[in-house]
Amino acid sequence: MQHKNSFISISSDDTFSFGSKFSNSIDYGSVIFLIGDLGSGKTTFSKGFASGLGFSDEILSPTYSILNEYKFNGKSLYHFDLYRLKSVNEFLEIGGIEYLNDKKSISLIEWPELIKEMVSDNIIEIKFEHLSEQERKITVL
Numbered sequence: 773m774q775h776k777n778s779f780i781s782i783s784s785d786d787t788f789s790f791g792s793k794f795s796n797s798i799d800y801g802s803v804i805f806l807i808g809d810l811g812s813g814k815t816t817f818s819k820g821f822a823s824g825l826g827f828s829d830e831i832l833s834p835t836y837s838i839l840n841e842y843k844f845n846g847k848s849l850y851h852f853d854l855y856r857l858k859s860v861n862e863f864l865e866i867g868g869i870e871y872l873n874d875k876k877s878i879s880l881i882e883w884p885e886l887i888k889e890m891v892s893d894n895i896i897e898i899k900f901e902h903l904s905e906q907e908r909k910i911t912v913l
C-alpha cells in the first residue's frame with residue numbers, strides 16, 4: 773500500500789523489504805535519521821536497507837555499542853543507535869562527525885534527537901509510527 777511518501781507496512785518482513793528497496797534510491801554520502809518510538813521498526817528497516825545494498829556482515833563496534841558498521845566493496849554503512857547517548861560530546865569523542873562526513877558511506881541513525889542541531893544539512897528523515905500490533909506507517913519526510 774503506497775500512498776504519496778508514506779507506506780503502510782503490515783509485517784516485519786514488509787518493513788525489511790521496504791528498507792531493502794528504499795536503499796537503492798539513496799546516494800553514498802547520505803545521512804538518514806530514523807525517527808519513531810521503541811519497537812516501531814527502525815532496526816528492522818535498517819537491516820533491510822543493508823541487505824538491499826549487498827551488505828551482509830554486520831560488524832559490532834569493539835569500542836562503542838552505539839555504532840555497528842557494515843563493510844562491502846570498499847564502502848561502508850554506519851548504523852547508529854543513539855538511544856543511550858548521554859551527551860553530544862560522547863558522539864564527538866567516537867568521531868561521530870567523521871563517520872557522517874564519509875562520502876563513501878551511508879549513515880542510518882536511530883534516536884538522532886541529541887545530535888540533530890549539529891548535523892542539519894542534507895538529512896533524509898524517515899518517520900516510523902505504530903498503527904497496530906503488526907502495522908507501521910513509514911513516512912519519508
Ligand SMILES: Nc1ncnc2c1ncn2[C@@H]1O[C@H](COP(=O)(O)OP(=O)(O)OP(=O)(O)O)[C@@H](O)[C@H]1O
Nearest residue numbers: 781782783784787810811812813814815816906908
Ligand atoms: N510491520 C512491522 N514492521 C516492523 N516491525 C514489526 C512490524 N510488526 C511487528 N513488528 C515487530 O516490532 C519490532 C520492531 O523492532 P525494531 O527493533 O525494528 O524497532 P526499533 O524501532 O528499532 O526499536 P528501538 O527504538 O527499540 O531500537 C520487532 O519485534 C518486530 O517483530
Ligand SMILES: [Mg+2]
Nearest residue numbers: 814815853882
Ligand atoms: Mg532499534
